[in-house]
Structures are given as structure tokens and as C-alpha cells.
Amino acid sequence: MEEYKLIADHLTYSYGKGSGRERKALDDVSFVLRKGEFVGLIGHTGSGKSTLVQQLNALLKPDSGTVFFEGADIFEKDYDRKALRGKVGLVFQYPEHQLFEETVFAEVCYGPKNIGMDRKATELAAYAAIKRVGLEDEVFDQPPFDLSGGQKRRVAIASVLAMKPEILILDEPAAGLDPAGRMDLLSMIRELKEKEGITILMVSHSMEDVAEMADRLMVMDRGKLVFDDSPAKVFSHVEELEEMGLAAPEMTYILRDLKAAGFDVDPSLITLKDARDTILRCMTGEKA
Amino acid sequence: MIRDITLGQYYAADSVIHRLDPRTKLVGTLAYLIALFIFNNPYVFALAAFFLITLILLSHVPFRFILKGLKPILFLLLFTVIINMLFVKGTPLFSIWKITVTEEGVKQAVSMGGRLILLILGSNLMTLTTTPTRLTAGMEHLMRPLKLIGVPVHEIAMMMSIALRFIPILMEETDRIMKAQLARGADFESGNLFKKIRSFVPVLVPLFVSAFRRANDLAMAMEARCYHGGKGRTQYRPLRYTRRDAVAYLILILYLAAVFAAGKWLSELATPWFKEMIGYAGSVSVSMSEVY
Ligand SMILES: Nc1ncnc2c1ncn2[C@@H]1O[C@H](COP(=O)(O)OP(=O)(O)O)[C@@H](O)[C@H]1O
Ligand SMILES: [Mg+2]
Numbered sequence: 001m002e003e004y005k006l007i008a009d010h011l012t013y014s015y016g017k018g019s020g021r022e023r024k025a026l027d028d029v030s031f032v033l034r035k036g037e038f039v040g041l042i043g044h045t046g047s048g049k050s051t052l053v054q055q056l057n058a059l060l061k062p063d064s065g066t067v068f069f070e071g072a073d074i075f076e077k078d079y080d081r082k083a084l085r086g087k088v089g090l091v092f093q094y095p096e097h098q099l100f101e102e103t104v105f106a107e108v109c110y111g112p113k114n115i116g117m118d119r120k121a122t123e124l125a126a127y128a129a130i131k132r133v134g135l136e137d138e139v140f141d142q143p144p145f146d147l148s149g150g151q152k153r154r155v156a157i158a159s160v161l162a163m164k165p166e167i168l169i170l171d172e173p174a175a176g177l178d179p180a181g182r183m184d185l186l187s188m189i190r191e192l193k194e195k196e197g198i199t200i201l202m203v204s205h206s207m208e209d210v211a212e213m214a215d216r217l218m219v220m221d222r223g224k225l226v227f228d229d230s231p232a233k234v235f236s237h238v239e240e241l242e243e244m245g246l247a248a249p250e251m252t253y254i255l256r257d258l259k260a261a262g263f264d265v266d267p268s269l270i271t272l273k274d275a276r277d278t279i280l281r282c283m284t285g286e287k288a
Numbered sequence: 289m290i291r292d293i294t295l296g297q298y299y300a301a302d303s304v305i306h307r308l309d310p311r312t313k314l315v316g317t318l319a320y321l322i323a324l325f326i327f328n329n330p331y332v333f334a335l336a337a338f339f340l341i342t343l344i345l346l347s348h349v350p351f352r353f354i355l356k357g358l359k360p361i362l363f364l365l366l367f368t369v370i371i372n373m374l375f376v377k378g379t380p381l382f383s384i385w386k387i388t389v390t391e392e393g394v395k396q397a398v399s400m401g402g403r404l405i406l407l408i409l410g411s412n413l414m415t416l417t418t419t420p421t422r423l424t425a426g427m428e429h430l431m432r433p434l435k436l437i438g439v440p441v442h443e444i445a446m447m448m449s450i451a452l453r454f455i456p457i458l459m460e461e462t463d464r465i466m467k468a469q470l471a472r473g474a475d476f477e478s479g480n481l482f483k484k485i486r487s488f489v490p491v492l493v494p495l496f497v498s499a500f501r502r503a504n505d506l507a508m509a510m511e512a513r514c515y516h517g518g519k520g521r522t523q524y525r526p527l528r529y530t531r532r533d534a535v536a537y538l539i540l541i542l543y544l545a546a547v548f549a550a551g552k553w554l555s556e557l558a559t560p561w562f563k564e565m566i567g568y569a570g571s572v573s574v575s576m577s578e579v580y
Contacts, residue, residue, distance in 0.1 A: 059467045082473055090471040098468040100493035110490065114473030145497070159472060 005167055005199050006033040006088070010065035011055055013048075017063075025051040026062070027223040033167060033201060038193045040210030040231075041203045043220030044245040049203045050093060052220070053169050056201075057081075057088040086115035089165030093172045093203075095156030099144040104130065104155050107144050111163040122162075129162035130155075132196075134188055150181035154188075161192075167199045168192065174209055186213070211235070211249045212271050219246070232268035251275035258282050299416045304532065305347035306417045310426025312533045316540050317414045323544060324403055324410075327551030333402050335550055339543055340410055349416050357412035358405065365404055372397035420452040422527075429527055442518025450506070458499060465494050 013026040025048045033039060043049050054060040056067055058074045058081045066075050074084055092098065101107035108126040117125060130140065133154040139147060144155050157173065173189065174182045190213050193200050204210050210217065210231075217234045219227040221244040227234045235241075235248040238256070255267040255275060263282045269275050305313075324336055344354055358365070378392030415423070428445035435441050466476065469490045476487050 054467065057471060059470055082475060085471055085473055092464070092468045092471065095468065097498055098465055098472075098490075098494050100490045111472040114475065163473065 003035040004032045004068075005035050005070065006056060007068040008032070008052075008056065008065070009068065011052065011062045011067070012064045013051055013055065013060065013062050015051075024223050026055075028065070029220075029223075029225045030065075031218060031225060031228055033199055036193075036197055036199055038190075038200045038202070038213055038215050040214035040217045041201060041220065042205065042207060042210065042217060042246065044205060047220040047244075048223040049205075049220055050171055053090060053171055053201070053203060056167075056169060057085050057090045059085075059090070082115060086111070086163040087165055088167045088169065089160040089163055090169045091157050091160050091171060091173060093175060095160075096144075096149065096152035099152060099156060102143055103141050104135070104144050104147070105140045107155055108159045108162050111159050115163055125162045125164060126158075129158040132161055132192070133158045134184070150177055150185065153177070153185070165198065167201065169201045169203070171203045172205065173202065174204070174206075182209075189213070205246070207235070207241075207247060207249050219244070231270045235270065236268055254279060297416065298419050299349045299353055301348040301417075303346060303348040303417070305343060305413075307532065308417075308536055309527055309529050309533045310418050310422040311429055311527060312529070312536050313414050313418055314423075314426050314430055316536065317411055319540060319544060320410050321407055323547045324406055327547060328399055329551060331550040332547050333399070333406065335543075335547055336406050336410075340406060340413070344409075344413060347413060347417050349413070353416060354409055354412055357408055361404065361408055365401055368404060369397045369401045372400055420449060424449040424452070425523065425527055440518075442521070446518075454499075454502065457502070458495070461498055462491065462495055465491050465498075 008029060008031050011026050011029045012024070014022050014024045016022050027048075029048075029052060041049055041052070051060065055062050058067070058079075061075060066073050068074070069084060069088060072079060074081065099107055101110060105126060108129055109122050112122040112125045135151060135154055135158070139151065139155075144152055147155065153173070157170070160168070170189065174185050177185060186209060189200065189202065192198050193213075202210060202214070214231055217227065217229065217231050218225055219234060219241070226240070226244070227237065235252045238248045238252065241248055249270075251269070251272065252267060255265050255269060255278065258265045258279070259267050265278050265282065269278060320336070320339070323332070344351065373389055373393050374387055376390055376393035376396050378390040380388050381391050381394065382389055418426070424445045427448070428441055431439070431441045431445075466474075470476075474487060474490060476484065476491075479487070
């Protein structure tokens, strides 16, 4: 049987309760995360993605519904939420804005120290995490504020990784980076899953970022979870996605057009390599 | 949590009070506050309360929003009342154990507490019905004469409006940073005071960094649009008095006259009435203490 790591059970949440400007940010959202999965969470800005992920590690209490981590209700009164936050690591959007320590190393030690690792374990975990995110040895003793934007973000991600989470949640990790930095960061995240076996939930508003990496895509629209399926299946709903202000990856459009023009292609391909091969095949002129 | 403070929080509605010129509201609030402080008698308080309630009804702002403003000063309020009750010397009214409550003490406590409430509610009504922008525009106008003696009135007003604009943003930012650090296992609640204060360093440092970054961005954006201080600067929506404001000023003058009359001629009447009420309360508690 598959192992459910995390279950979100009918989560509902509104901001601004009792102020006359109440707005529903989450409306009856349910899903599961299985061990070792890589799931992409997609939705346009304001669809409730960040609100949702803050409930998964008990930073925000839902109005109704709850979250189970390894079978236990995390909103129970005596549940150890601090320990939970070490196991369900959440990297916020623009995490570089939370850096405060004097050196990169101290910054990354903050998390593991907080959740009660001893000194030695903390330092080992911090060292491994900094290497893991691909930072060089020179940065260890530098103030985090002196680093470039992409490097700062790696430090912030390392500071969560150092707690050795079993699930890693990343809220728009590539937002605001240049294309090269973006590619680097995404491939680093992919490695986390492949080499370390961490369960990953990655939030994004761009299909391209998650299409190839994710085993499964969840799509949110105005607080509701509308799709929860394999990428190929989700991309087949191009019209609905467009109505939500999203788009399928470029290649899906090309493949669809080729099919419409009478070529024998499968528009549900999701890796760039397959798409390229198909397009090349069409260009060499085999019509169905 | 931090969001509870009603500061510069505007309650959007369309009422005659909302539409008044901000200068009218500023002058009116100021006069109302001064009148509350000059006179110390129950008739003036009753009059002020009546005036305030009428204005609140006219403003369409729900009572609970206005009352929310009392939350931050609740402690101060209780403190004032209790201190006055316990430590003002005078004619003893009744005593429980070693504590003697005096007539003067009760009087003082009621008048201080009542004033504080009327004062906060009155100024709250102004900020709830006036947008921060209009409020600072109004202040800038009213303080113009000070320019003659070299006070940088425009600059002060600009600083105020920027501060008002940024307070909610910084509060949100604080909330976000606190959550981000919580996600890294921070603990803001347990431990002694010293430990608690230290646990806020990871919130304060990023908060300052972000405040400076925002300040820098704003300064550049303003310079890029050729902002160079108040000289020769016109307003997009200049303030203009209307007939409504004339009526408001008239009502204000009538109110002040009534307060003045009540304060001057009714103060003699006030004492016996007050005494009677206090005496009654006193006798009730004395008889209660006899029971025990
Ligand atoms: N702290 C907050 N206070 C009030 N409203 C908020 C707050 N955070 C988010 N919202 C609102 O909730 C909705 C969902 O926001 P969010 O979860 O941040 O969406 P996303 O991450 O998908 O862009 C939006 O309409 C947003 O304006
Ligand atoms: Mg978001």
C-alpha cells in the first residue's frame, strides 16, 4: 500500500474575519502527499497557494478541516508543532528576506538549533545543507547580506534543509530570479528528490517550471483545488487552464497544432526531449 | 494579533461625517477634546457623550468598530480608575480591610476614566471617517501659518502620510517574517523575559533591513518623479469648504456654548447629585461588607 505522509482534509480559510472585509482564501481543499512524491501546486496569483502551504506546517489554523501528518492531527491541542515544522520544512516566498545572522553558517544553524539538535549534529547538518544547495566553501563565513540574490535564496533553502525535513514545501522558489539562476535552482530541487528522496511540494505559477519535474500537478483557482492529476492529464485541459489565467507549456500548444494539422503526434508529451523529437520527426515530413 | 490596533484605519462608508472637510473634523475634534479637559462636571460629560453618540450614528460606522479602539488602552483605563479610587485622600466613604475609598477618589476615578473614554472614542471617530491622505492634507493646511516661523510644514505632513501609509505594510511584513522564522523552529512564547526578547532578534533584523530597503525604493521613486519638497507644489484634490462645513462649524459653536454654559452654571448643582449617587453606591458596599 502507498504511504500517505500528509493528508489535507477539507481545509477552509478566510482572511479578515469580523472586519467587514472578509474574503475566502481557501475553499474545501483536500489532497494527499505520498512518500517520495514530487508534486507541483499551480495557480494564478491570489488563488490561495501560500495560504494553503502555511496550513500544512500549522502556521495558520484553518477555519474548518484539518491536516494529518503521519496519521496524527497537527491541530490537536498537545501536538508538538515545533517538531512538526522540522519535519515539514516550509521555504517561504522570497525567503532571502528572513536572513538575519552574521554569517551564512550561523544562519543555516538557526533552524536545527531551534528544533533541539545538539551542537555537533547542528553543525554537520548545516555543513551538509550548504553543500547540498551548491554554495562554495568561501561563503560560510560571509554575511548573508553580501551575497547575490540567487545565493541568498540558496542560503534560505539550506536553512530549512538543515532541519532534515521529510517533506519540503517550496513557495515559488524561482520567483524573481534570472533565467540562468532559475534553471540552476530548479535542477537543484530536482536533485533533492532524486538523491535524497525528500517528498517535495513545489508551488509555482508557471507550468514550465514544474511540468517536467512533477509526478503530479495540483491546480488551484480562487481558493478551490480544481485539478489533481498527472501533468499530461492536467495539460489536456488547456481551455480550462486558460480561463483560470494559466497556460499549458509552449510545447503542448505546438503539439496540439501539429495534431490539428494532421500529423501523428501525441499532444500529452511533457518532457522537452520527447517534444523535440516529435517536432523534428514532423519537420522531416512524415504525415500520418 | 498585531492587526488589532485601529490606527489610521479608515472605515469606508458614505456619510455626512465622511464627507466633511478634514479641516472641519480636525478643528472639531480639537475643540471637543479641549472642552472635555477644561470642564470637570457630569453635565459636561453627559453633553459630550450625547454629542459623540449623535455623530457616531450619523457616521454609519458600527459601534463595535469605534469601541475596538478602546482595547489598546483598556489597561491604562483600569489602572487610572483603580489608582484614583485607592490613593486620593479626602472624606472617607467606606473602607474594606486597610483600603479606604474616599468620595474625592471615586469622583476623580469616574471623571478621569470617563474623559479618557470620550477622548479616545472622539479621536477614533475622526480617523475612522477620514482617509489618512485627507487627514494629513487637512493638517498641512491648518499648520500653514507655522511656515512663517520656519517650520517645514509640508515636509512634516509628507513624513506623516508616508508613515501612516507604511504602518500596515510593516505590520504585514512583521507577520510574514515571524511566520518564516516559526517555520524554522523559532519559539516566541516560552522562556523568561530575557529569552523572549532575544527570540525577537531574528524578526527585528529582517524587519529593519526591509524597512530601509522600502525607504530607499520610495525615495528613488519620488526623486524619479521630480519630487523636491513643498515649494510650488499644488494638490490633485485641493481642499474646499462647502456649505456642509459651515453647518458643521455652526453646530460645533452651539455645542461649545452649551458645554461652556453647563460647565459654568451647572457645576454648583453638580455636587449634590454626584454625592447622592456615590453615597448610594457606598452604602450598598458597606452593607455588603457587613454581611461578610
Ligand atoms: N495576510 C493576509 N491578509 C489578508 N488577506 C490575505 C493575506 N494573505 C493573503 N490574502 C488574500 O488571500 C488570497 C490568497 O492569497 P495567497 O494565499 O497569498 O495566494 P497565492 O499565494 O496563490 O498568490 C488573496 O486574495 C490575498 O489577497
Ligand atoms: Mg503566494
